[in-house]
Amino acid sequence: MERAVLRQTNTLCLWDAGSFRIGDFRLEFAEDGAIISASRTKFTERLRGERMGILRRPKFTAAIAALCLAAGVTVAAQQRARGERRANGGRAGASAASNPLDGNPAAIAAGQTRFRETCAICHGANGEGGQGEGQGPNLITNSDVRRASDEALSKVVHDGIPATAMPAFPLPQTQIQQLVAYLRSLSATAISLHLPGDVAAGRAIFFGKGQCSQCHMIRGEGGFLGPDLTNIGAARRLDQIHDALLKTGSDASNKADLYGDPMAGYRAVILHTPDGKELRGVAKNYTNYSMQVLDAAGHLHLLRGEEMSRAAFQPKSWMPDDYQKVLMEKEIQDLLAFLSRQSVRPPEGPTSAAPQPEEED
């Protein structure tokens, strides 16, 4: 499906399979073009039940363009983006990684400093978004930010977004590139960052001094209590891994939804066996009627009713909270370098999806 990117100096107006957005006007539609929802617009009623096809009609496109113009944008480009977006780790357009400082650790660090000075007041200290109405969006998870090209992001920083709380920051080009590199690093999975550090030394810490492998496995080696880390580099951002290691508990808030249990599957328990032993365990699941406890030796205890009183919940997770003291700065860097490279499958290159084949039977 073609994706049209309409943009001018400062904002994006785009549609593809999924959504269409101009400012706070947002359209969501399904793969076949059926419109699912439209928000904050008088168009809502008119568009409901329409199909994506109408977006291809010149008249309608003109109407959209007019709407975009009204929001201060013009039609700038049309790009085939789906394959490129994949190739660029979710970003749109061939120019997505046009930033010469993309992935440069020094630039990311400089960008972070600049961000804290300039942007954090609205977007949060780590880009997690501001508090309260009218504050800046979360730059880590916001799909518009993730999909926007480097060039578009640079323009937003440089020129601001008129009629919004986003001011212009006419910084020198290098500083903007550093900021964009930092923004990219916020939403990039750790493996894509090629984090510097001694990976072999990090591995030795994982299986040795750090005692990580007492609870965590990588490729089947290690202990049972903690989450498997075989895919951690491909599944998580660096800041998530960093915080999980050094700010125990904060990682959980990243993955939990508002109502879910952030410790689901890993809540710490002490299990008292019928023969009087005390075992460390985690509750893989528990309800009013049954509990499934995995102990440190990898034995499952499937408890029912009364038996559940043998497992006592602990106030804190088994994850140590003193790595800042136990490990030196270089050791932490090496450990992060090792963890950030863990991936079940090799990192993806630009490939096209296999066609859905026929029924076998």
Next chain:
Amino acid sequence: MIPKRAKRRDEVRGATRRLWITATLAILLAPAAMAQVRPQDLASGPGNNWLTYLGDYAAHRFSPLTQINTTNVSRLAPVWVRHNDGDADRAESVPLVYDGVMYATKSNGIYALDAVTGREIWHYDAVSVRTKHRNRGAAILGDRVYFETSDCHLVALQRMNGAVIWDHAFAPAGKGYFCTPAPLVVKNEILVGVASSGYRCYVAALSADTGKENWRFWTIPGKGEFGRDTWGTFPDDWGEVPTWMTGSYDPELNLVYWTTGNPWPDLNGEERPGINLYSDCVVALDPETGKLKWYFQFTQHDTHDWDANETAVLLDADFQGKPRKLLVQANRNGYYYVLDRTNGKFLLAKPFIKDLNWSKGIDANGKPIVIPGMEPSPAGVKVCPSLKGATNWWAPSIDPKIGLLYVVSLERCEIFYSSKQNHRPPNVGYYGTNHVAERTDPGEFYLRAINATTGDIRWEYPLPGPVYMWAGTMATAGGLVFTADADDDLVALDAKTGKDLWHFYMGSTLYSNPMTFRVNGKQYISMTAGTNLFTFALFGQ
């Protein structure tokens, strides 16, 4: 001189001591010393556990459990039901159970559940998979579980916590290969099958330890190999012949029996003149090397999509007064076959459906005597059975004592069309044209109890409803056979007579096979419907 017996005892002592040392070392070295599933556990068949897709290596799907039996099955009631989030459109998975833990797959994922409560212990979603096909189940060995992803990776997981040990591609999904079957564990190898959209397929054996491919048996001979001339000048790597159903295994003969699918393009055979080996076959393979020991072809030059992937059931029984090692199969082409599994010799074939119009019978060599004019044509030709077949991968089961094989059978005819089309490469969805049922005659399912050594039908039970379902069977020593009808009921019948003893409306179509297990002395029955997994036990116990 040491008496033989004493020496043996000494050897045993020595072995025990060594075992102690090994065990002590293991405890010292490894924090976990958990129960290991051994190949002999797989070979011993179901009991408390259900450890392979087909229940045991012989594919009997027969459980020795008797707690649920003909006298009390009327009290069978649901214990739990679980919706499989994110599954493909239908759950075809047969769960495994070991030591009270159930391993149930979905498309590109696997769950470990507390088998008694259905509560999740862990789940694993395979990463970076772009296709979403149905999945039929897992395999278990040692402290690991294995399953195939839609894009043909074999994933090995730690059984207790679902941690990934490895994830290895064994077929290129980019060329249209896709994978659905439950893997088969043979000794220390994991055997996997594949399907494709035209490219030739194979059975592969991967090391259970490392995932390294030990051998590959191509279902279509390569250049210069025996049987290549059965394809005319058809390109070498075309023709498909998929291997999408789990094989069976005879540990004593040390032979793996794998069934193969139809040749491609499915309904147009003009470009592939010849009998198209090894399509629609059962092949007997050496599990060490993948070398072909023998093959038997059910349908030659198939143009009706009659894959022979139906389960090959291994049976030791008297055949015409002589004890023999048999391999039996109810085939999609409408005939029930009995072979000698030591050498593939044809012994007997009989139709197990009433509407069979494409052949006059099977000759002394096991070849169908084909009636001319039954090839798909531009004008259309009515052929029975239909493309879906007289049966399909719907698992049969056998009660070896009663000697009856329970087969879900479909009475249905279809108009098969063929048209001249230009040569098309694989992986573009070209079947060679199409098939249509007559609206007046959608067909009907029956459960047929076939005398395993004579092919005679002892009894049948209608399984009415719209013919969408794809459900198989399980027999138990409680004198029961479980199956599904097309009106979405799970049913239990008297295995001897076919009398209806119990049914339960599952609320959606059944696409899988029932299984049973026991935990803490209590017997359970599990079966999927739609994308839900149900478990039953006797009410009030």
